Amino acid sequence: MVRHNNQLPNNLTQLQNLIKRDPGSYKEEFHQQLAHFETTLEIFNLNPTQYSKKLDEQAMFLAQVSQCYLNEMKFFPQKIVDVLKTHNTILHNDMRLSLCKCLILLRNKNFITPFDLLELFFQLLKCQDKYLRDFLKTHIITDIKNINMKHKDMKFNSTLQNFIFSMLRDSNARAAKLSLDILVELYQKNIWNDHKTVNIIADIGCFSKVTKVMVASLKFFLGKDEEEKEDSDSDDEIDPRDTMISNKFNKKTRKREKMVEKVKKVAKKMKKKKQKAPSFNFSALHIINNPQGFSEKLFKQLESSNERFEVKLMMLDVISRLIGLHNLFLFNYYPFIARLLMPHQREVTRILQFAAQASHELIPPDVIEPVMKAIANNFITERNSTDVMAVGLNAVREICSRCPLAIDEDLLRDLVQYKSYKEKSVMMAARSLIQLYRQSMPNLLHKKDRGRPTEASLELKSKKYGEIEIKSHIPGSEILLEKSQLKDKKKNIKKQKKGDDSDSEDWIDVASSDSEIEIPTDSEYSDNEGIEEEESDNECGNNEDENINESSINNEDTPQENESVNLKTRKILKAKHNKTHEKEEKTKQAREIAMETIFTDDDFKRIEAAQVKKQIKGIKRKNVIEEETDSNGELVQLSAIENIHKKRKHDKNARLETVMKGREEREKYGYKDRRKSINCSKTNREKRKTKNFQMVRHKAKGKIKRSFKDKQIAFRNYLIKQKKMR
Template identity: 80%
Template sequence: MVRHNNQLPNNLTQLQNLIKRDPASYKEEFHQQLAHFETTLEIFNLNPTQYNKKLDEQAMFLAQVAKCYPSEMKLFPQKIVDILKTHNTILHNDMRLALCKCLILLRNKNYITPFDLLELFFILLKSQDKYLREFLKTHIITDIKNINMKHKDMKFNATLQNFIFSMLRDTDARAAKLSIDILIELYQKNIWNDHKTVNIIADIGCFSKVTKVMVASLKFFLGKDEEEKAVESDSDNEIDPRDTMISNKFNKKTRKREKMVDKVKKVAKKMKKKKQNAPAFNFSALHLINNPQGFAEKLFKQIESSNERFEVKLMSLDVISRLIGLHNLFLFNFYPFLARLLMPHQREVTRILQFAAQAAHELVPPEVIEPVMKAIANNFITERNSTDVMAVGLNAVREICARCPLAIDEDLLRDLVQYKSYKEKSVMMASRSLIQLYRQSMPNLLHKKDRGRPTEATIELKSKKYGEVEVKNYIPGSEVLLNKESVDVIEKVKGKKKSKKNDSDSDEWVDVASSDSDINISTDSESDDEHDTEEEEELDDECNDDDTATVDSSQNNAVNKGNRKILKSKRKIKSIDIEEKINSARDIAMEKIFTDEDFKRIEGAQLKKHISGIKRNRSVIEDETNEPGELVKLSDIENIHKKRKHDKNARLETVLKGREDRDKFGYKDRRKNIHCSKTNREKKKTKNYQMVRHKVKGKIKRSFKDKQIAFRNYLIKQKKMR
């Protein structure tokens, strides 16, 4: 190999290439460049504020060839680190960045430990060079990610977390902000998604004196993590309403059965929707807090004594409300604090209503949440406010009561229910949604006329007292498995004789679904329910007549007493049937291991309980209320049933969209053949007005004198014709 010694000291790129190919042959040139670096470094230390291009090139050259001469390069990384630690604040930006790149190159070749380098880089985050800070942040995240790629180094992670813990307490705002950003990004990338990271952010970040650090920490707890992948259920496990329609073809067609089919389809659709919209734990950071009660109390105390902007206080209130609702915490001072802010003119009042709903849970004592309910009722749900304000107030009450049914007393509930017939649709729908909620949870608080027609599901429903937990030692609906053998016989008969009616063996059951869905409804129970509902309707009508009309009291009392006795006896029979079903379900649960088919049959039986005996009035809302999730959607509170106002561009867009595929405005020639002749009436529309003026004049109503003259002329003309 030919050596060009006279050119190599000035051409470091060529020398670097030659050393990597043959380190032993160019060892002398390497030592020469190392000596040059030592000399240049001494000169640089005399004036570290100036950018030294020669030092930059020599440092990068030595970092590139360090692997070829490991013994000679042991002390080289420490010299670079000493420069950055000593002259950090006065170094030129380009010089500082070049030395950092040199250290990263040495780190990739394992000449410096990752902790020593990351510790130095965290110190360099205090520099005023914005580009350098972003560069270091990217490297820190990438390096920690690569270290934990194959397996998590717990010792390294714990040491580095403790160091970042101290950096968050640093007085330098830039270093603290970048440290919290690094922690949050590592959590979101599932690198440091453990309890320690979350609690560092909670204990230090949320209570930092630097507002940017506090806001970033609060946003971390309010932001969404990656959603859990939902496992799609097989189509065989779903109830298909088409089976109901098919099986209905072979049954006796009555109006009642047609209504039953429609209700089966609606309830099956809603149950499927609930399965698909199962609540996912998207806010897992809040679940990992070690002491949620202490964290919430400390955060609330900070709000009361802080002078931060209103937006920052709202974020803190949001985090507290989520913690209370998620962990069922007790923070009694939180509710009066919210009640003071609940005024229609308050900025972001819908979000404050959302926080009140999120902070409600079943263990909150009713007297504690009472100030919030009174503030909403007195300040929002009054006719002196606009209808939008009233609707928002009713929606907020509904969301609070969905999570804490005992939050409202019977008198206030019945007052709010009176808006069900309000003239404005938004208020009316909000009030009816409140009725629908309590029909499913505590119907005894509603007036009798607002409870709706009872179903088997509502009969089984028990109103809970404060702190009461209902623990069942059986699977509801499993009593239907007792009749499996009889149903199998019916299915065999149906397979042989589809077009014929059921035999006497199948008189007990009428299949309203195929074998896939197994929704079975008894005709006997249908007839009983029909008679019950008809008799109850008659009783209600008679009771209403007693309240409104003045009829003979003795006759009405006799009729009412008789009807009440019949209903009481039937209710006793129903309560006995329910006890028998519970006992049978308990026995089955103890003796049998349920299969997938059994669970499908149980689900069908539970669906039937929501359908049988239902006869709703038109005035009652038909949409079932969804079960409350972990968090309250702001759209549920702001849900106003009317067209929202658009700006001019949005209105113009809807107008132009409506004109698409529409005929041109004006006269439409409706002749099938455009070449055929027109009638005189059609021709008259295109004629000049002067040509048809005399005919138009004839349409004007004549006076009595004109009629006399015309009649006289007519008689004269008739006389002459004779």
């Protein structure tokens, strides 16, 4: 091999390439460069504020070839670390960045432990160099992710977490904020998504004296789950198969072609989503160790806080979510938020959302009473605008969907009176409140507002405060036993039909067996409507008997009336007895079938269908309110409170904006100029369209065909005119 000793000391790139190929042959040159580096480093330490290009090149060269000479390079990483630790704040930006890159290169070759390097980098986050801070943040996250790629190194994670948690308490606001950002990003990437990370952010971050750290911690807890982050586009609702088939027969246009291409992309996305395994990611609020203590401490900080209004709103939001998710008791929260419930208050809809989020079934009604009174007195009054009234009614509905006992009977019946209000927004909000209590506690509503009774509504039992209904069976499972009995009966009928010649009797039996499980028609409901309404109105048997006795006492005037009343009471009592007997039999059947059989997916589908039928039976289509509130969600959607049934785009500019948006990618409406060149001449017919009407009026009039009578009159007038002229 030919050696160029005279060029190698100056050409480090060439020397680096040669050393990597043959380390033993170029050992002397390497020792020479190592000695040069140590000399240059001593000179640099005398004046560390200046950028040294020579030191930069030599340090990078030694880092590149360090794996070739392990013994000689043992102390090289420590020398660079010492420089960065000693002069980290006064170093030149380029010099500091270059030395950090050298250390990353040495870390990849295992010359320095990951913890030592990351500890140094966290200390360098205090430097006033934005580019360096971003660079170090990216490297820290990537390095921790690579370490935990195959399996989680619990010892390393625990040591590094403790160090990062100490950085959160650092007096340097910049370093504390970046440390928190790294923690949050590692949690979101599912690298450090354990309860330890969450609880340290809760205990240290949310109560930090640095406002930026506190706000970032609150935003972390207000973050959404993975499923909520995915935007539910309207394109996902399009069935690609239907669109492709319709495109075969419809007129081919440019807009339809674009639509088909879009649908194909959506179909691919939907296919990928189906192939992916479902991800279940709980939000950070679920894994807090002591939610009650955390919420109390945060509320105490809120009461004595001098932060701006937006930060206070974030604190209110976190507290309300904690109360709703964990069913906490924080009684001072409700009078505090009730003081903010005024129509002119800034962000009042969000405050109403927090009030709804902080309600659950275990809150005593007298505790949440100040909130309900504040909404009723300040929002739901006719001196306010209709939008304010609708927002207030929507907020009441959202609170009552989570805590049905929050409102008393008198206030509920007063609010329900707005069901016939002149403005649609208020009317629909009041009707949604009626619909909610029809499904939860219909006895609080007036009899005329309960609607036609259904099987599901008759089975409803109004719960008292703190009462829990424990089911000893699967509701609706009795339908499985009925179907099996029906099959057995049909088999027996077929056997009898084969042995017996009389077909008519067998058909009668089938009809009777079918009628046992047949859904009652409207006519049947109309016959028994009075009985069912009487039962739904008076759920307790004692009250019903008292009402019957009172009616019989009041109607003792004539014997005929007395007899009719007695007949009516007997019918009611008989119907009630039959209903209770049927209910007991159904629950007994459901228990038996749950103990004896293992349910399949088809069985559960039948049970679900039977439960749906119970809710549908006896309800007319026109009485069903289209808007249904979803009280199953853990968090209250702001759109549920701001949902005002009204056309919002009522001004001219807003309407024009939607019109112009609809005209995009559409051909120009009106007469189409079919000339190949714009400069070509037009026909007389086309020119006539641009002329004034008075200029072409005589031509338009002349082309009209006159009747024979009109021609006679015109000729007569002509002759008279000629005669006068003579």
